[in-house]
Amino acid sequence: MHPAVFTKGSGCYQCTCCKRLTRDDGHGDSVHCRLCTECYELAGLENTISDEGSTPELEAEVRELKERIKSKGGKTTRIDALYKELVMAT
Numbered sequence: 001m002h003p004a005v006f007t008k009g010s011g012c013y014q015c016t017c018c019k020r021l022t023r024d025d026g027h028g029d030s031v032h033c034r035l036c037t038e039c040y041e042l043a044g045l046e047n048t049i050s051d052e053g054s055t056p057e058l059e060a061e062v063r064e065l066k067e068r069i070k071s072k073g074g075k076t077t078r079i080d081a082l083y084k085e086l087v088m089a090t
Contacts, residue, residue, distance in 0.1 A: 015039050018074030038065045038072075042079060 012023045015036040022036040030040035042065050049058055062083060066076050 015074065017042075017078055018069050018076065020069070020072055020074040036069070036072075036074065038069045038074070039079070041065055046082065 012021045013034055014020070015022050016034045017039040018036060020036060024030075025037055030037050033040060033043075035043065042062065045058060045062055045065070066079060069076055069079070
């Protein structure tokens with residue numbers, strides 16, 4: 001995982017999923033979706049799980065990202081609801 005280094009001059013915004021304040025860290029299109037990097041990565045995992053089914057490895061990645069979001073002050077209520085049907089053991 002990449003270190004959290006924010007793009008110089010980027011403004012803060014609230015992640016539309018976990019509601020924490022974040023800003024462009026230069027890693028992907030998360031800023032264009034108004035998501036933090038972790039929620040953006042979760043969206044990719046959601047697509048993978050939806051297309052290919054859940055595996056223990058994918059479930060572990062989901063749990064790890066959720067813990068990272070919580071540790072940064074994000075709320076996972078919405079994330080839990082989104083993954084309730086897709087991932088059995090989160």
